[in-house]
Amino acid sequence: MDSTTITLFKEILKGCGRNPTEGRKKGGIKAHTIIDMNNRMPCFVRYTEAARHDHVLLADVSLESGSFIVFDxxxxDYNQYERFTQEGIFYVTRLKDNAIFANGEEFDIPDTADNGVLKDEEIMVCYGEKGEKKHRCRRIACWDDINKKLFVFVSNNFEMSAENIALVYQGKRMKGILFL
Incomplete structure (x- = not known):
């Protein structure tokens, strides 16, 4: 799942959008799309005002149990992550830098792993107004040698290898060409 803002409308709809602190409005329209990778066709398309937060759209997503959804x-939206888990839908995304979590069990990384996997562990993400809600997921840290960057993923899939979960997210980056 990804979104793109159609900027053509900025010139036409100059008064649209919220008033951010820097004085520029975010006018236009945003397209949120899910691509079904089995047939390489969109299976979900929603349009919103450009200023709407992406996470709001997760509540509209309905997938079959066993499906994977990948997003940035x-x-x-940890409430939706929990819903996905309850419905048997697997997600892969990146962990936000300000996420609050408690470390759990650390999993062994096989010697055969060839994707820069540095860490694979269970975590409990704390969320809600006072951190009273908890979501169990898996945290995978990978080093990208090409971009010289650390990526930290979270997923509710505890069966796949950490390497394959990282590859699932890399597939999302490849789909980014659809949004250029």
């Missing part, structure tokens, strides 16, 4: 940090 703009879609952080």
């Amino acid at each position: 940090r703009g879609y952080v």
